[in-house]
Amino acid sequence: MTVDFSRMQAPLPLIEDHGGPQQPLLIASGLRKEFRLSDGLFGGRTVVHAVDDLSLTVGKGETVGIVGESGCGKSTAARLIAGITPADDGEIIFDGESFWTPRARIDGERRRAIQMVFQDSASSLNPRMTLTETLAFGPRAHGVSTEKARAYARDLLGAVGLPPARFAERYPIQLSGGQRQRVNIARALAIRPRLLILDEPVSALDKSVEAQVLNLLVDLRDQLGLSYLFISHDLNVVRYIADRVVVMYLGQIVEEASSADIFAAPRHPYTRALFASKPSPDPRKRVSAPPLTGDPPDPVNPPSGCRFRTRCPIAESVCAASRPPLAAMDVGGTGHRAACWAALPGSGHSLSPRVPASVLGSVQ
Amino acid sequence: MNIHDPLSASARAGASAPILDISGLAVAYRGGAGWTQVVRGVELSLDPGRCLVLLGESGSGKSVTLRAIVGLLREEGAKVEGRVRVGGQDVTSLTSAELLRMRGGRVGFIFQEPMTALDPVFRIGHQIAETIVQHRGVSWREAMAKARELFDLVQIPSAERRLQAYPNELSGGLRQRAMIAMAMSCEPELLLADEPTTALDATVQIQVLLLLREIQKERGTAMVFVTHDLGVAAEIADEVAVMYAGRIVEHGDAGQVLLNPAHPYTRALTNCVVQGSYRDRRLGELTGSPPDVSRLPPGCSFAPRCISRADDCLRTEPARRDMAPGHDVACLHAGSLSASRPD
Numbered sequence: 110m111t112v113d114f115s116r117m118q119a120p121l122p123l124i125e126d127h128g129g130p131q132q133p134l135l136i137a138s139g140l141r142k143e144f145r146l147s148d149g150l151f152g153g154r155t156v157v158h159a160v161d162d163l164s165l166t167v168g169k170g171e172t173v174g175i176v177g178e179s180g181c182g183k184s185t186a187a188r189l190i191a192g193i194t195p196a197d198d199g200e201i202i203f204d205g206e207s208f209w210t211p212r213a214r215i216d217g218e219r220r221r222a223i224q225m226v227f228q229d230s231a232s233s234l235n236p237r238m239t240l241t242e243t244l245a246f247g248p249r250a251h252g253v254s255t256e257k258a259r260a261y262a263r264d265l266l267g268a269v270g271l272p273p274a275r276f277a278e279r280y281p282i283q284l285s286g287g288q289r290q291r292v293n294i295a296r297a298l299a300i301r302p303r304l305l306i307l308d309e310p311v312s313a314l315d316k317s318v319e320a321q322v323l324n325l326l327v328d329l330r331d332q333l334g335l336s337y338l339f340i341s342h343d344l345n346v347v348r349y350i351a352d353r354v355v356v357m358y359l360g361q362i363v364e365e366a367s368s369a370d371i372f373a374a375p376r377h378p379y380t381r382a383l384f385a386s387k388p389s390p391d392p393r394k395r396v397s398a399p400p401l402t403g404d405p406p407d408p409v410n411p412p413s414g415c416r417f418r419t420r421c422p423i424a425e426s427v428c429a430a431s432r433p434p435l436a437a438m439d440v441g442g443t444g445h446r447a448a449c450w451a452a453l454p455g456s457g458h459s460l461s462p463r464v465p466a467s468v469l470g471s472v473q
Numbered sequence: 474m475n476i477h478d479p480l481s482a483s484a485r486a487g488a489s490a491p492i493l494d495i496s497g498l499a500v501a502y503r504g505g506a507g508w509t510q511v512v513r514g515v516e517l518s519l520d521p522g523r524c525l526v527l528l529g530e531s532g533s534g535k536s537v538t539l540r541a542i543v544g545l546l547r548e549e550g551a552k553v554e555g556r557v558r559v560g561g562q563d564v565t566s567l568t569s570a571e572l573l574r575m576r577g578g579r580v581g582f583i584f585q586e587p588m589t590a591l592d593p594v595f596r597i598g599h600q601i602a603e604t605i606v607q608h609r610g611v612s613w614r615e616a617m618a619k620a621r622e623l624f625d626l627v628q629i630p631s632a633e634r635r636l637q638a639y640p641n642e643l644s645g646g647l648r649q650r651a652m653i654a655m656a657m658s659c660e661p662e663l664l665l666a667d668e669p670t671t672a673l674d675a676t677v678q679i680q681v682l683l684l685l686r687e688i689q690k691e692r693g694t695a696m697v698f699v700t701h702d703l704g705v706a707a708e709i710a711d712e713v714a715v716m717y718a719g720r721i722v723e724h725g726d727a728g729q730v731l732l733n734p735a736h737p738y739t740r741a742l743t744n745c746v747v748q749g750s751y752r753d754r755r756l757g758e759l760t761g762s763p764p765d766v767s768r769l770p771p772g773c774s775f776a777p778r779c780i781s782r783a784d785d786c787l788r789t790e791p792a793r794r795d796m797a798p799g800h801d802v803a804c805l806h807a808g809s810l811s812a813s814r815p816d
């Protein structure tokens with residue numbers, strides 16, 4: 110399935126570029142979100158620190174992958190960036206202009222600049238709308254005529270591998286999980302965003318459809334100049350699609366590097382455990398003990414210092430004392446950063462690398 | 474050519490009655506023009522304590538087959554033919570009340586999307602306890618204590634607080650573990666799991682897989698496990714069945730199917746998998762579009778996309794036949810294709 114989007118008659122215009130190629134498309138800084146649980150054991154005072162001081166950048170045409178513990182706040186971070194869930198604190202700069210701050214929210218045209226494909230594909234489609242109606246809805250809300258929107262909807266269905274002759278008039282319940290996910294992707298594309306946030310977009314797909322969707326996303330990126338924020342638990346998929354990878358643990362970023370660097374040489378112990386947990390497709394090479402044991406800590410009461418220390422195989426006293434900064438791992442400026450005392454020269458951790466003082470000076 | 478698989482040889486030797494026995498299962502839904510046949514003659518038999526992984530094309534009927542086992546299709550207005558036996562009991566002849574007792578009792582179900590099984594307006598702990606009270610007739614307090622135990626079993630941290638949570642207050646991974654806890658609540662003999670670990674990160678996924686393997690070994694629970702992830706299949710399967718267009722096209726021990734796939738579809742599938750550093754290469758795709766189950770071609774349903782197709786494939790629908798003991802394939806030419814797939 111190769112798609113030629115240039116031949117499709119998109120009813121909405123492209124959103125104009127303002128900042129030029131050097132300006133990152135998205136700069137998120139200091140994002141914070143707490144959930145207050147209404148009631149429960151502790152009588153209305155429970156606070157979940159779902160996202161805690163998270164900053165990330167997405168370049169134009171760049172794909173940034175986010176991986177991490179389940180429950181570490183990936184979906185929450187995505188919703189904060191898309192402006193679906195209001196943040197407690199932080200700021201989003203989109204193409205050089207303020208997109209939102211906790212006080213000022215998104216306006217008209219920019220509302221379509223960032224679109225999101227949700228993790229739970231079943232519950233995010235309206236069960237009473239046919240697929241054509243579903244895909245035409247967004248463009249119509251942005252002023253496109255019903256007729257044009259419906260025609261484009263049919264084109265899009267074809268583009269994501271659901272021939273309109275068979276699928277146009279179906280309802281979501283009449284689809285398999287994989288088919289529904291392709292509708293979700295098509296719906297997000299229908300209003301021509303510049304940044305597409307994909308929350309586990311291929312986890313419900315079989316491998317042949319997954320390959321189709323990944324190839325489709327690559328085509329779209331090349332033809333439409335899209336940028337992606339790609340959340341996935343499948344490390345093989347992230348390695349394939351992402352230019353840069355961000356690893357999260359308990360609401361914070363613990364490591365960040367180019368895809369090539371991080372898979373070649375992960376620096377944070379959680380990243381290493383994550384990579385070691387990936388099952389092999391050879392039944393003779395089964396895992397007998399999980400690389401990482403212990404309970405993920407409760408986000409209501411995160412551990413002091415390094416949040417990974419309760420499960421980290423190399424934790425030392427310095428790890429409980431203070432939080433390791435997300436620091437550069439190299440002098441060359443390849444952008445590999447990790448938040449671990451054991452990887453930081455002069456931290457007092459016994460495994461901390463010994464570096465000549467001259468080099469140390471340029472790192473800090 | 475045949476890889477010896479120490480993991481499953483011993484279990485197959487037992488001559489006990491199968492916990493699950495499906496024959497001639499056919500399912501049709503009412504479509505635009507008449508009935509659409511989405512499952513077309515599934516044959517499957519599973520011994521107690523064994524784990525079968527169902528792989529296959531999206532839309533090939535894996536989830537429908539699982540729902541047929543617990544008699545859920547009746548409520549969907551589907552037309553179901555064939556026989557499904559669970560522990561010798563014919564599911565198609567059970568009354569609605571008997572089916573309800575079987576679900577969540579003898580048979581546990583873990584759904585593809587946890588939110589379809591969890592009620593958003595009740596606390597998780599409440600829902601699990603409710604199931605336990607219904608099926609076991611124990612007191613509410615005992616049921617809550619059991620729910621707490623189950624949360625520990627599936628390693629949900631801060632179990633006490635999470636029992637009080639509403640489903641939408643949990644992350645995808647925690648919701649999936651809560652579902653597993655619910656499915657295990659009545660110590661089922663048969664566990665049906667529809668992609669239970671796709672929402673989990675690798676460190677937790679491997680823990681859950683090891684947990685399910687342990688449950689299977691210690692309690693003798695049989696499992697039918699649907700996944701798209703060949704790594705997950707390799708980790709947990711005793712046997713693997715591959716579905717295409719509503720039928721099982723290949724079935725055998727995990728080692729046989731995953732390492733020596735014989736059906737051209739299975740071979741193509743194992744070649745689509747993203748592994749290692751594939752960057753900047755287009756992924757292998759199956760050519761052609763997925764089959765339209767309402768208008769299948771005569772002969773082999775995979776023929777329009779098959780690279781090994783010959784003339785007779787368009788005339789004769791291939792039946793499943795043995796390639797090796799315990800390994801059967803529905804392909805006219807499987808035997809003459811080269812023994813192992815190219816790497």
Ligand SMILES: Nc1ncnc2c1ncn2[C@@H]1O[C@H](COP(=O)(O)OP(=O)(O)OP(=O)(O)O)[C@@H](O)[C@H]1O
Nearest residue numbers: 144159179180181182183184185642643644645646
């Ligand atoms: N609406 C909410 N109310 C209360 N707590 C919430 C809510 N949404 C999320 N949380 C909590 O915030 C934390 C982060 O959840 P989030 O869904 O962002 O995780 P995630 O990284 O996407 O996980 P997964 O990989 O399992 O999908 C979790 O502890 C979750 O329980």
Ligand SMILES: Nc1ncnc2c1ncn2[C@@H]1O[C@H](COP(=O)(O)OP(=O)(O)OP(=O)(O)O)[C@@H](O)[C@H]1O
Nearest residue numbers: 283284285286287502511531532533534535536537
């Ligand atoms: N309630 C329904 N009404 C009509 N058609 C349905 C219904 N449920 C499923 N189908 C159709 O039956 C076929 C098999 O669906 P099923 O959900 O079993 O696929 P699957 O193999 O589980 O796919 P996936 O891997 O994408 O989950 C699909 O073509 C689907 O569109």
Ligand code: SF4
Nearest residue numbers: 415418421428449450
């Ligand atoms: S800072 Fe300490 S506890 Fe945290 S990851 Fe590094 S070594 Fe482990």
Ligand code: SF4
Nearest residue numbers: 773776779786804805
């Ligand atoms: S029967 Fe023919 S078309 Fe079908 S899978 Fe075998 S070789 Fe291919």
Ligand SMILES: [Mg+2]
Nearest residue numbers: 183184228645
């Ligand atoms: Mg999530």
Ligand SMILES: [Mg+2]
Nearest residue numbers: 286535536585
């Ligand atoms: Mg399914």
